[in-house]
Amino acid sequence: MAVLNSPTRSGITSADPQRAGERPVETRWDIIELLFFAYRDFVGDPDHVLEEFGFGRAHHRVMHFVYRYPGLNVADLLEVLRITKQSLGRVLKQLLDEGYIVQKAGDADRRQRLLFATAKGEALVGKLAGLQTDRIVRALRGLDASGAEAVRKFLLGMIDHDDPDKVLEAILRADGKMVKA
Amino acid sequence: MAVLNSPTRSGITSADPQRAGERPVETRWDIIELLFFAYRDFVGDPDHVLEEFGFGRAHHRVMHFVYRYPGLNVADLLEVLRITKQSLGRVLKQLLDEGYIVQKAGDADRRQRLLFATAKGEALVGKLAGLQTDRIVRALRGLDASGAEAVRKFLLGMIDHDDPDKVLEAILRADGKMVKA
DNA sequence: AATTTAGGACAGCCATGTTGACATATCTTG
DNA sequence: CAAGATATGTCAACATGGCTGTCCTAAATT
Numbered sequence: 023m024a025v026l027n028s029p030t031r032s033g034i035t036s037a038d039p040q041r042a043g044e045r046p047v048e049t050r051w052d053i054i055e056l057l058f059f060a061y062r063d064f065v066g067d068p069d070h071v072l073e074e075f076g077f078g079r080a081h082h083r084v085m086h087f088v089y090r091y092p093g094l095n096v097a098d099l100l101e102v103l104r105i106t107k108q109s110l111g112r113v114l115k116q117l118l119d120e121g122y123i124v125q126k127a128g129d130a131d132r133r134q135r136l137l138f139a140t141a142k143g144e145a146l147v148g149k150l151a152g153l154q155t156d157r158i159v160r161a162l163r164g165l166d167a168s169g170a171e172a173v174r175k176f177l178l179g180m181i182d183h184d185d186p187d188k189v190l191e192a193i194l195r196a197d198g199k200m201v202k203a
Numbered sequence: 204m205a206v207l208n209s210p211t212r213s214g215i216t217s218a219d220p221q222r223a224g225e226r227p228v229e230t231r232w233d234i235i236e237l238l239f240f241a242y243r244d245f246v247g248d249p250d251h252v253l254e255e256f257g258f259g260r261a262h263h264r265v266m267h268f269v270y271r272y273p274g275l276n277v278a279d280l281l282e283v284l285r286i287t288k289q290s291l292g293r294v295l296k297q298l299l300d301e302g303y304i305v306q307k308a309g310d311a312d313r314r315q316r317l318l319f320a321t322a323k324g325e326a327l328v329g330k331l332a333g334l335q336t337d338r339i340v341r342a343l344r345g346l347d348a349s350g351a352e353a354v355r356k357f358l359l360g361m362i363d364h365d366d367p368d369k370v371l372e373a374i375l376r377a378d379g380k381m382v383k384a
Numbered sequence: 385a386a387t388t389t390a391g392g393a394c395a396g397c398c399a400t401g402t403t404g405a406c407a408t409a410t411c412t413t414g
Numbered sequence: 415c416a417a418g419a420t421a422t423g424t425c426a427a428c429a430t431g432g433c434t435g436t437c438c439t440a441a442a443t444t
Contacts, residue, residue, distance in 0.1 A: 026369050027274045029377070034329040049332045050339045051271065052355070055374055058264075060361035061242050062285070080431060083239075090232065093208045096391060104243070109432055111392065133390045133441050148215035151230045158231045161360030165353050172350030173357045174233070179342030180241035188207050193236055196210070259399060277422060290401055292423070314410045314421045388443070394436080402429070411420070 067153040075146065080105075080113045082150060088123055089139040089147040091189060095128065096135055101187035122146060248334040256327065261286075261294045263331060269304055270320040270328040272370060276309065277316055282368035303327060 035046035068082055075081075083103055088094055100110055114137075117123045122143035128134030139147060162170050178197060186194060216227035249263055256262075264284055269275055281291055295318075298304045303324035309315030320328060343351050359378060367375060 026279065026373050027272055029271050029373070030273060034325075034332055047336060047340050049329075050336045051332070052378075053339045053358070054267075054332060054335050055271075056355065056358035056362070057242070057245060059371060059374070060358045061238065063363045064238060064361055066363075078430065086235075090210050090236075091208055092211060097389095098207065105431085106433060107391075108393085108434085112431075115392090128390090131390080131442070133439095135391065144215075148230075151215055151232070151235060154235050155228060155231045157361060158234045159228050161357050164360070165356060168350070169353030169356070172346050172353040174237065175346060175350070176342050176354045177234070177237035177241045179345070180245055180338060181237070182244045182247075190240060192207050192210070193240070197233075261400060278420095286400085287402065288422075289403085289424085293400075296423095309421090312411070312421080314408095316422065386444085389441085391439090391441105393438080396434085398431105398433070400430090400432100403427085405425085407424080408422085409420100410422105411418100413418080414416090 064154060064157060067157065068150040071150060071153065077116075078113075080109070081117060084110070084113055084117060085122060085139065085143055085147050086151075087189060088137045089144060091192070092138050093126075093136040094189075095137070098188045099137065102189040117143070245335060245338060248338060249331040252331060252334065258297075259294075261290070262298060265291070265294055265298060266303060266320065266324055266328050267332075268370060269318045270325060272373070273319050274307075274317040275370075276318070279369045280318065283370040298324070 029051065034049045065079065069079065072078060072082055084099070087099060087102055091098075096107075096110070096114075100107060103110065114123070118125065121140055124138050124140055125135040126138060128136055162173070165173070174197075178194075181190070183194065210232065215230045246260065250260065253259060253263055265280070268280060268283055272279075277288075277291070277295075281288060284291065295304070299306065302321055305319050305321055306316040307319065309317055343354070346354070355378075359375075362371070364375065
């Protein structure tokens with residue numbers, strides 16, 4: 023039987039140059055670890071389903087953003103995923119070949135290949151998003167409206183806002199509107 | 204210039220069997236995407252530092268849990284990371300060879316190799332945790348105490364509580380105590 | 385007409401995940 | 415004590431999904 027030692031209590035403090043001289047910030051081991059476990063389980067649900075389809079996480083990410091932003095072009099998709107053309111090419115080719123995504127030449131610029139999810143693709147995205155939504159809704163139970171709003175603000179605050187890709191920009195814009203509405 | 208279409212508004216609804224017959228739950232695209240971007244940036248900070256050390260994310264995860272739970276044995280580490288012995292072996296060997304971690308035979312069971320971070324290891328973990336803490340603290344600014352508590356509850360609620368590994372169990376126990384205190 | 389851009393495709397490398405087999409030391413049990 | 419179970423380490427081999435660099439075509443831009 024392994025007996026687990028208590029978590030370390032250390033004096034490790036902030037490296038934020040903006041806060042030099044101020045009262046040091048205690049390391050947020052709690053949030054760091056909660057985020058690790060939360061994300062692990064959050065992506066774990068889809069992983070099982072994807073396996074049945076012979077797909078991986080990379081396919082999920084591509085399908086998700088193509089479905090959500092219909093007509094997305096390849097360059098913007100590369101930016102949001104932060105991967106290279108080659109890496110994207112591999113999974114995108116599979117999704118095209120197996121009929122989850124279709125391409126359409128751009129209207130203004132016919133070099134562009136705009137991406138759209140097919141009905142088959144939508145079904146897959148919906149299945150995966152359903153699992154994740156269930157988990158989110160469960161986690162939000164027990165929080166009131168202001169608690170849920172705090173969660174949104176927190177997640178938004180965790181994101182780098184400088185030099186956003188086109189998709190992130192759209193999300194940030196939409197979020198700004200939501201607050202006012 | 205690519206013009207991004209608006210996000211899809213679909214009728215995709217919950218797959219939660221517990222909610223069959225009830226009002227369908229709207230897909231939480233907002234939280235799904237916020238989590239994606241938040242986690243991307245959350246792990247992005249450490250990634251840059253790790254590169255300078257010739258390490259990857261796998262090394263970070265190992266170092267983190269070894270530092271936080273001193274004397275952790277290999278079996279428990281495998282469980283929390285959810286990887287195989289072989290995968291762990293590769294990165295653990297490097298961390299041992301380069302003096303970031305040391306092993307000690309178990310006291311009660313001398314087959315066990317209990318793991319401890321060296322001063323060098325602690326320094327690395329501290330640097331990485333500092334970056335992540337800075338981001339977390341920034342994200343929590345603008346939230347009051349009840350908002351921060353909502354964030355903790357949400358993250359906790361996102362985690363599977365059945366069949367927890369030893370490390371997660373310790374965290375859940377600690378969290379229970381915190382609520383009362 | 386020349387250059388740039390959007391996208392695709394090639395070869396090949398690396399990190400990190402997987403399985404299965406097997407070895408050693410040690411603990412537990414009949 | 416002998417036998418079996420357990421903790422760990424190690425080897426070979428493979429898959430996925432990152433990466434780089436090069437080169438190609440078609441279409442847009444200058």
